[in-house]
Amino acid sequence: MMKRRLYLCLLSVIFFTFNLQAQNFKKPLSSLSYDELKDAFFKNEGKIEIQKKYVKAFLGKAKKENNTPKIARGYYYYSLLYDDNRKIVYFDSIINNVVLPSGEKNFPFVAYLEKGYFLSKKYRYNDAINNYLKVEKLAFSKNINYYYKAKFAIGILKSEKMGEVKESLPLFWECYAFYKSQKNNPDLTFDYEASIFALADTYKSIKKTDSASYYNRLGYSETKRSKNEYLHNIFILNEGANQVLVNNFKATLDSVTKALPYIIKNKDYNNTLAAYYYRAKAYQGLGVKIKAVENYVKVDSLYRLNLVISPEFSDGYKFLIDYYNENGDKENRLKYLTTYLEIQNQFQKEYKELSVKLKNDYDLPNLVKDKESLIKSLKTDEKKYFWLIIFLIGFALCLVSISIYQSKQKKIYKLNFEKIINQTSKPEILNNVVMTQTQKKDINLSNSLIKDINDKLLNFEKNKLYKNPNISIQYLSNEFATNTKYLSLVINEYKNKSFINYINDLRVDNIIEELKQNKNLRKYTIAALAEEAGFNTAESFSNAFYKRTEIKPSFFVKELNGI
Structure with a gap:
């Protein structure tokens, strides 16, 4: 989350340095130079209607003169005025409608990059990745700076959105090595310092505390030299977070106390959330539960305000759930339990889609590219890289096999889903059991007893008494005024299933019909659906649902919502 904030700042300083000057506003806008219009545009930041006049004049002037770099810049200025889909429209105007000279260094790379970040x-992670990959492909030979900016963005998606922290480390190392070689270039100072932070934060996440401290100290020193007060305090906060891992909780509290005012001053809500989280962890480690609860509640408040949180910071909810359980506060326990489950469900959905996209569109192509490079080097030193090539090929084939398997499995799931949708619900027990000689099964029970049990089962199904989570064969035989053996024999012989499977199938069939009819029910979590169906746990519900339908309930609900 901290890296994401850095990346926002990184993008904002990509290629503009603004030295605002006083303007002669009495001059007609059409007579102003590009620089005058640009300066007036940024001088009136926050005054949208006034800014629109200047950017309109800027773009109109550029179109009249057919100045394509200025046209692209005009569309970019328009994009800065909005934080909705209009921003994408202006990015696409640059990408699709402006034919730029081959020597242009910033466009269309910046449009792809900022579109990806937006x-x-x-x-919309899959779409974001597509734009980052385009930058990486186009910029390698034309503007190497943007190549590394795209690589940095992909690293952030891996670490922040997928939890693949170790996998992101090589990307951040590449970026750090490049920016370190350019550290004397003032235009890339922030990029260099951001790459240091990415390494420090990544080493912290994989619990290599000594390495994390080394890069935090390096970043602390570099930001002090560049007088970057904001990033300077982010390194202080990050080292405080690192100290939690070595149980130096007092050092954590000291770091958070120093950094938090500057972070709040910069309206950095994500890192404010992180500061409260690590302060809570420190108090938790010191055994001061009340203070830990206070700070975890602040984390929750910031999450509710922005609806953004990373997996790293979500485990505070488990502490709150346990705390309120111990104190018998059912209302707060339910509140934080519900929020925690919602967050976890969202993580599961986002990461699954993103993981497949990155593996197919980024990891695998880069493995293939590495393999081709190794084959070339093999001509001069064949034995040295032989086993490495075999490994890469095998790994690539494994990824392809997994992808094919997942694709086939999805097709099977869809077929099973269509089968469920198109079939009509049938009662488990036939309305009448006619005991002819050919139909009668040898279970040593009288026709009248079988009919009596069958009639009671029909009533049991009709009133949906199977939704009782505590139902058992002993309980039901008592209700039917018979014994467990007779009841079990009738169900086993006439339904070809055990008592447990019979009950589970009734519950699954019923919840399927209710989900078809009730759209509000589809908003329930799997745990809530399990309870609604009559199961004691989400796991037993999922297993029974899969056994009955050969698909998971989460897939069924997702497909049902797509109809």
């Missing part, structure tokens, strides 16, 4: 903010 899409990531809107949780």
Whole structure:
């Protein structure tokens, strides 16, 4: 989450340095130069209607003169005025409608990059990745700076959105090595310091505390030299978070106390959330539960305000759930339990889709590219890289096999889903059991007893008494005024299933019909659906649902919502 904030800042300083100057506003807008219009546009930041006039004049002037770099810049200025889908429209205007000279260094790379970041903010991760990959492909030979900016963005998606922290480390190392070689370039100072932070934060996440401290100290020193007060305090906060891992909780509290005022001053809600989280962890480690609860509640408040949280910071909810359980506060326990489950469900959905996309569109192509490079080097030193090539090929084939398997499995799931949708519900027990000689099964029970049990089972099904989570064969035989053996024999012989499977199938069939009819029910969590169906746990519900339908309930609900 801290890296995401850094990336936002990184993008905002990509290619503009603004030295605002006083303007002669009495001059007609059409007579102003590009620089004058640009300066007036940024001088009136926050005054949208006034800014629109200047950017309109800027773009109109550029179109009249057919100045394509300025046209692209005009569309970019328009994109800065909005935080909705209009922003994408202006990015696409640059990408699709402006033919730029081959020597242009910033466009269309910046449009793809900022579009990717905006899409990531809107949780459209697959679309974001596509734009980052385009930058990486186009910029390698034309503007190497953007190549590494795209690589940095992909690293952030891996670490922040997928939890693949170790996998992101090589990407951040590449970026750090490049920016370190450019550290004397003032235009890349922030990029260099951001890459240091990415390494420090990644080493912290994988619990390599000594390495994390090394890069935190390096970042602390570099930001002090560049006088970057904001990032300077982010390194202080990150080292405080690192100290939690070595149980140096007092050092954590000291770091958070120093950094938090500057972070709040910069309206950095994500890192404010992180500061409260680590302060809570420190108090938790010191055994001061009340203070830990206070700070975890602040984390929750910031999450509710922005609806953004990373997996790293979500485990505070487990502490709150346990705390309120111990204190008998059912209302607060339910509140935080519900929020925690919602967050976990969202993580599961986002990461699954993103993982497949990155593996198919980024990891695998790069493995293939690495393999081709190794084959070339093999001509001069064949034995040295032989086993590495075999490993890469085998790994790539494994990924392809997994992808094919997942695709086939999804097709099977869809067929099973269609089968469920198209079939009509049938009662488990026939309305009448006619005991002819050919139909009668040799279970040593009288026709009248079989009919009596069958009639009671029909009533049992009709009134949906199977939804009682505590139902058992002993309980039901008592209700039917018979014994467990007779009841079990009738169900086993006439339904070809055990008592448990009979009850589970009734519950699954019923919840399927209710989900078809009730759209509100589809908003329930799997745990809530399990309870509604009559199961004691989400796991037993999922297993029974899969056994009955050969698909998971989560897949069924997702497909049902798509109809």
